[in-house]
Amino acid sequence: MKKLHLKKLRPKARSFLLTLTLCILTVAPLLANVTSEMSSLETVQSTVTGTITDEDGVPLSGASVVVKGTTTGAVADFDGNYTISAASDATLVFSYVGYAALEVQVNGRSTVNATLQPDAAALDEVVLVGYGTQKKGEVTGSIETVTAEQLSIVQVASTIDAIKGQIAGVDVQSAGGRPGQNPTVRIRGRRSISASNDPLYVVDGIPLIDGPNSMADINPNDIASMQVLKDAAATAVYGSRGANGVILVSTNRGRVGKTKITYSSRYGITSATRLVDMMNGEEFAGLKRESRRVGWNGAIPADTEVFLDPIELESLAQGRSTNWLDEVLDNGWQTNHQIGISGGSENTTFSSSIGYFKEQGIISNQNFERFSGRLAVDHKINDIFKVGASFLVARTEQNWGSNATMQESLANNPLGVPFDENGDLKFLPTNDGIRTNPLSELVEGAYIDERLQTRIFAPMYLDINIMEGLKWTTTFGPDIRIGRRGVFAGSLTNTNRGGPGFANIENVTDFGYTLENLLTYNTALTDRQNLKVTLLQSIQKSRIERSFGNAAGIPYESQSFYNLGSGTAGGVVASNLTEWALASFMGRINYDFDGKYLFQASLRADGSSRLAPGNQWKYFPGISAGWRMDQEEFLADTSISEMKLRASYGEVGNTSVLPYQTAGRLGNTVYAFGEEPALGFGLSEIPNEDLTWEVSKTLDIGLDYGFFNNRLVGSFDWFKTNTVDLLLARSLPSTSGYESVLQNVGATSTTGFEFSISGGIIDNDGDGFNWDVDLNISTYKEEITELALTDADGNPQDDVGNGWFIGQPIQVFYDYEKIGIWQTNEEAAALAADNKVPGEIKLNDLNGDGVITPDDRKIIGNGVPDFYGGFNNKLSFKGFDLGIFFVYRQGHTVNSQFHASNNSLFGRYNNLDVDYWSIDNPTNEFPRPNENQESPRNGSTLRYFDGSFIKLRNLSLGYNLPDSIVEKLGMEKLRLSVAGQNLWFISDYDTFDPEVSEDPPNPGANSVSLSSAVVPSTKQWSLSLNATF
Secondary structure (H helix, E strand, C coil), rough: CCCCCCCCCHHHHHHHHHHHHHHHHHHHHHHHHHHHHHCCCCCCCEEEEEEEECCCCCCCCEEEEEEECCCCECCCCCCEEEEEEECCCCEEEECCCCEEEEEEECCCCCCCECCEECCCCCCCCCEEEEEEEHHHHCCCEEEEEEEEHHHHHCCCCCCHHHHCCCCCCCECCCCCCCCCCCCCCCCCCCCCCCCCCCCCEEEEEEEEHHHHHHHCCCCCCHEEEEEEEHHHHHHHHHHHHCCEEEEEECCCCCEEEEEEEEEEEEEEEEEECCCEEECCCHHHHHHHHHHHCCCCCCCCCCHHHCCHHHHHHHHHHHCCCCHHHHHHCCEEEEEEEEEEEEEEEECCEEEEEEEEEEEEECCCCCCCEEECCCCCCCCEEEEEEEEEEEEEEEEEEECCCCCCHHHHHHHCCCCCCCCCCCCCCCCCCCCCCCCCCHHHHCCCCCEEEEEEEEECCCEEEEEEEEEECEEEEEEEEEEEEEEEEEEEECCCCCCCCCCCCEEEEEEEEEEEEEEEEEEEEEEEECCEEEEEEEEEEEEEEEEEEEEEEEEEEECCHHHHCHHHHCEECCCEEEEEEECCCCCEEEEEEEEEEECCCEEEEEEEEEEEECCCCCCCEEEEEEEEEEEEHHHHHCCCCEEEEEEEEEEEEEEEEEECCCCCCCCEEEEEEEEECEEEEEEEECCCCCCCCCCCCEEEEEEEEEEEEEEEECCCCEEEEEEEEEEEEEEEECCHHHHHCCCEEEEEEEEEEEEEEEEEEEEECCCCCCCCCCCEEEEEEHHHHHHEEECEEEECCCCCCCEECCCCCCCCCCEEEEEEEEEECCCCHHHHHHHHHHHCCCCCCEEEECCCCCCCCHHHHHEEECCCCCCCEEEEEEEECEEEEEEEEEEEEEEEEEECCCCCCCCCCCCCCCCCCCCCCCCCCCCCCCCCCCCCCCCCCCCHCEEEECCCCCEEEEEEEEECCHHHHHHHHHHHHCEEEEEEEEEECCCCCCCCCCCCCCCCCCCCCCCCECCCCCCCCCEEEEEEEECCC
């Protein structure tokens, strides 16, 4: 394909960001090492060697040794041997995961061996919970952990997309193939009809104000781990923001030891996974002829009467056909590079990185680029005070592209031509004035939708160890985002169709911060009882300024959107300010008896400026308990290594009310002034001071298990969530002057089950053959239990107009049911039942009255899957490893708009390549083409398909070079790998990739479906290199 678009770089902006981040990388290690380097000049150094083993004398490959009080360190090789430079009076600190640290005096020796003992406390994994950490065995809520290794399985731009299929109960849905497009995340289904169902994201202890969009700025390589809080007892500590689950994100921090440098690089080629099968020229010509047939059984006119455009006749004579999808689609690519430096002494640790990611889409003017730099420093001032900060700066640029590119490539007549005889683009491929050339959207500068974002996120903390067991932590997290969106559509684009160029620009400045004070107290009440108390005070504020302007008649299209004042046609200038604050107090108590019986209770109070005075505060309780049965004597000396039964109940909220919504917002309106209209102002909506949060109440019962010394581990969970006080627009009579009023009147219920299992099928020490498997599966039932409408007895009624039905999921497809096509021998029946003729869609007469009426509509399906999850295999031998990762979603219905907007059977625009009815082809698949109908009657019944799929999410082969080679290169580790993503999937829906986000593809859209607004998803082959120095 001829390239028509080449994105220009901005060297000044990139040079500034690279200079800044390089300064961060340079200064951080110098600051951390300066003290130790000065002191090392005063002491004579000597070489110390030795071997690090466990209690059985087995070498501990990868164990670390550090000279106490310095950053000088070394790592043991495969045989446990190490070499380090240390003073004769130095102290060496030996450590290894799962073993207690050991300090040994050198005392002038040149050989110092170390034997490490298992640390029972260290073996009990520590996980993040809201506002603190707990040992995994002591957790009484439903919390799942994703490690950095798991996140790296799939190389994607978004960290959130990387967890797809890896956690039971977490459903990550792709929004399409546009570069940088955020996925949709649902934890245990949906609860709200009109409010957000997105989870809360917390990064390094700071709740993000705009979660999904904010996460796109964070480099996945900077993530150390993620914890997903699923039940209400775990999320209750986040109160009014925890209804949809909470995702805790921990970024990389420095570790004591020598300075470590890491570099990772990846390059991949992308292409479309599956394209819509449209008609070629010959097939379209046959459809057009059939659409011009006189009646359903008459004659077809001559071609000169059917094809009125000379270009069509010329194409037919030459056997010429244009595949418009091939014209606009090409291979894309991804590249990702990151350099990291980390290390530190006993008192100061640091971690820094710079990263660059770019994805060029399969459409030439769609791409996403991110520069990121990060520095995290933790410093222990003394035994009482510790401070730390993490500074993130990121700049992203997303070129969204024009929706018309895909829409026109699907709809254009294949008998049309993209270029004239001189090789220049033809703006109108045929004489039809509606369809424009999709290649016109790709001419450089013709259509631009550029979205820039600069972000500074700098959480910092102060720890004060007041006394043993009593600790105070103050955390402050400013979050600054500066965004600009510029849109320009030139004259020869689908937007303007030869009219004057149009441009608009929007600037957004978003400043938010969180300030929290946390007091924790740990004490042993007796030798068998432990108590932990957590108290929190928090304030979060947000201030968002927006300004907007547009203009038409841009005289020079090269100006794009940078000079709106030159426009000859009027424009609109607008601005607004949005502010809100959330004040919170929280208390939590953890108690355990004998390490076997666990209890937790919490209460959070939230006060929101969004709500009216007198109704601003609400309380959110949570309680949970656990029984560690594996600690009981009756399970001693069995194959059961872990068995914990837990139960929880909690209430959490959904901050769904917009700022100022309870007070009523003023807007422009038109009044009748005598016989003439008059402009004025009025309330945009009816104020409702009683509006409050939606509240979800969840009961969870779970079991965590482990067998054969935790060689086989997993969990079960059953949950039920009732959500009340849903925000719904209640219809009003037109005489009120308003269509509706927003009230808390609805309710939903969600019940589900989750299961996960991980195991070492084959487990060999060292570099023998190993096979590990992870499997998770989830299912849930979602139903509406209450709506605004009630009958005379007060019972809830269906809201057919909005598609909401009592006892059904939030999103259903309500329509007539197609049962075939009326055939030639059914002419009388077709006329009597539905005033139709043979060749038209035959509907199911549900009530059997012989006539098709609205009462014959039914619920065709819904978007809730019967079950979904992931299945991952990892096999390793010597230095090689093979990963095979599948994701699946089964039993849900998708709405295929391709079978509506691209299946008009009108004979004017191109059509899906379908098996349509004719008198010579009496099929029951699709109706007869008809030029007198812009779309088939009841054509919506053709849109519903089983969306089930199984995808090969990732296939990877990696090789870790042996130590003998790596050491000669002056490295600690060197890894090469090749990977494929989305290489294969199976689905009964063969038109497109069936995976679709619940959120509309474009802001402001009110339908969720597979359509030409969705860019095809991509598959990818990539090569990666990872090196550690």
